[in-house]
Amino acid sequence: MNLLGCLAALVAMALAYLAARNQRLLAHPLGRKTRTAAWVFAVVAFTAWIAGETSLPGIFSALTALMLGAVAYPYVAWLFRPASERKPR
DSSP states (O other): OHHHHHHHHHHHHHHHHHHSTTOSSSSSOOOHHHHHHHHHHHHHHHHHHHHHSOHHHHHHHHHHHHHHHHHHHHHHHHHHSOGGGSOOO
């Protein structure tokens, strides 16, 4: 269940990032259905973590996995952008 919870949390954050207006991977953000799918995957992540652990550790584990995806995806998008599109400092 823990692997399913991690996978669902990372998919949820990937969909949430691709549906955001400030994402940099796609030319246009994905639509409203993608945001709904992100919420569904987040609920699945919470459910899987709580089923695998008890309630409080499951909640904190799911939040940690969701935060990891929320922090990592913008950096991954920055890494995969061509160097010509990056802003010089």
